[in-house]
Amino acid sequence: MHPQTTCQSLTSRYRDSGSAYVVKASSLYDISEKSVKERASMPVRTKKSRERDYLILDIHYLHVILLLEAYEIKRTEEMVLWLKDLDNDAKKDILVSIEILKEFGPRLGRPHVDTITGSKIKNLKELRVNSKNRPFRIFFVFDPKRNAILLIGGNKATSKKFYPNMIKKSEELYSEYLGDL
Numbered sequence: 422m423h424p425q426t427t428c429q430s431l432t433s434r435y436r437d438s439g440s441a442y443v444v445k446a447s448s449l450y451d452i453s454e455k456s457v458k459e460r461a462s463m464p465v466r467t468k469k470s471r472e473r474d475y476l477i478l479d480i481h482y483l484h485v486i487l488l489l490e491a492y493e494i495k496r497t498e499e500m501v502l503w504l505k506d507l508d509n510d511a512k513k514d515i516l517v518s519i520e521i522l523k524e525f526g527p528r529l530g531r532p533h534v535d536t537i538t539g540s541k542i543k544n545l546k547e548l549r550v551n552s553k554n555r556p557f558r559i560f561f562v563f564d565p566k567r568n569a570i571l572l573i574g575g576n577k578a579t580s581k582k583f584y585p586n587m588i589k590k591s592e593e594l595y596s597e598y599l600g601d602l
Contacts (some may be wrong), residue, residue, distance in 0.1 A: 492526035500574060541592050542562055542565060543566060555578065558577050559574040564599075572598075
C-alpha cells in the first residue's frame with residue numbers, strides 16, 4: 422500500500438475534527454503491510470498520551486517528503502592541478518571524502534568538515550582528509566547556488582603558515598570564481 426493512500430484514508434476518516442491525533446509509533450513502521458480494514462482499526466486516540474511510543478500527528482498537515490539530492494561539486498584549476506600531483510593513495514582518500522561531501526552537502530560536519538575562521542569569506546570550510554598520516558586540507562565554499570566549490574588543497578604538515586597562506590589563496594580564487602558567474 423502506498424504511504425500517500427494511507428495518509429488519505431486517515432485524513433478522510435478524521436476530516437471534520439481538525440485536531441491532533443495520537444498514533445502508536447510501532448504501528449507506523451508496518452502500516453504498509455496492513456490491509457485497509459486493519460489500518461482502520463489501528464489505535465487512534467484523541468487524548469494526549471505520556472508514553473514515549475506515541476506520536477502526535479496532525480493528520481491535516483502530515484506530509485512525507487523524501488529528498489534525495491546530490492550536491493554539485495566544482496573545482497578550480499588550481500585544485501585540479503594539485504590533485505594530479507598527488508600519489509594514488511592520497512587521491513583515493515581525497516576522492517572518497519569529496520564523494521561524502523557531494524552526498525551530504527552543507528549538512529556534513531566534523532570530523533569530515535570544519536569551518537575556517539579568520540577569513541573574509543563567511544562560509545569558508547575545509548575538507549579534512551588523512552591519508553597515511555598526512556593531514557590534507559581542501560578549502561571549499563558553497564556558492565549562492567549551493568554548489569560546493571573546491572578552491573585549493575594542501576598538506577597541512579608542510580608549513581607553519583599553512584592556514585594564513587591557504588586562506589589568502591582561497592579568498593583570491595573565490596573572488597575570481599564569483600567574477601566569472
